[in-house]
């Protein structure tokens with residue numbers, strides 16, 4: 298910032314870059330689908346050529362194909378999460394441009410199987426910040442207002458009853474509204490602790506996982522709690538059901554804005570400012586929605602979500618099958634040319650039920666993975682007092698008695714209750730018709746039905 302200049306702000310460096318991107322995004326959202334597609338194709342060719350010539354995985358898989366030729370695009374094989382995990386260093390570029398800045402490693406956190414690891418750059422981070430600003434602009438958020446978040450914050454961070462308090466919402470708005478109040482509570486808390494905390498903090502905005510929001514909204518209604526300052530709820534990280542959206546409006550009296558993103562690629566779709574459908578940020582990612590035969594789905598059809606990251610030159614993800622499903626939408630009446638998704642059918646969580654009826658969002662995968670080696674696991678709750686961990690062992694490393702004891706102890710500690718724990722060793726875990734694994738399933742009853750019970754599309 299130049300000396301003696303307070304207003305209007307004269308930003309330099311990374312903030313200036315973010316604002317320059319945000320200004321371009323403000324214009325490009327109104328381009329026609331054809332214009333967007335033309336510009337996207339230019340960037341797509343650059344990243345595809347880079348992947349084809351500097352990344353071992355694509356050199357092997359694309360032999361004889363030209364990934365920059367739109368006519369051959371559909372012949373490029375999809376890359377699954379399992380492929381990314383198996384590829385390891387063969388997904389890294391041997392020569393990424395130095396001016397893309399510092400490299401960070403991103404590790405997906407909330408999966409029951411092995412995490413997906415990718416590298417990202419400062420270019421990717423700048424795009425993420427600009428899109429975050431677009432989302433704030435679309436939904437008319439006051440960047441100086443009080444934001445509360447209930448999410449995973451790391452072990453022993455932001456514990457109930459008080460959580461943690463800080464200034465600034467995060468990197469995207471740090472330079473623009475450095476003093477905005479921010480309150481954080483670990484998602485590793487009970488629904489009642491969350492409701493008590495919200496009533497005390499009384500935020501203007503709340504950011505939360507959909508399954509957690511559903512439970513909070515029910516408790517708020519049952520207990521007659523009021524959150525007088527709340528203006529808007531923002532959901533992240535899981536598939537949102539229509540029920541939860543309706544419940545938010547009824548119980549909390551405010552609109553809900555949903556975002557579809559993934560740690561390894563950032564934003565994939567953001568809610569339209571005028572409707573409850575989503576726009577794909579075509580300036581940042583190519584999202585293909587494909588049927589079982591690999592052909593693009595039309596409006597109203599549900600297919601698998603296949604993502605190409607246009608700007609990650611460190612770990613290029615080209616035609617990455619992220620494991621979610623989405624329904625394609627018709628062009629949006631709001632006038633934006635960005636592609637439309639009607640709904641996302643992805644991961645959903647069940648809520649854990651304690652014997653006294655309390656509910657909580659179970660966090661156990663990190664603790665279990667530290668307790669014993671295994672391929673993947675699933676936690677099943679049959680009654681309010683008992684849980685069952687179904688574990689698939691490595692072929693060369695069976696689960697022994699010590700592992701069982703360690704897993705049971707890790708579960709009781711991370712669920713904060715002395716549950717009856719059974720460890721069940723299985724050859725495989727059943728997946729939904731869409732191929733998804735539910736990492737936690739509860740059949741315990743709270744007397745209220747949980748709208749987040751089903752995860753299959």
Ligand SMILES: [Zn+2]
Pocket residue numbers: 569570571572576629630631632633
């Ligand atoms: Zn729209």
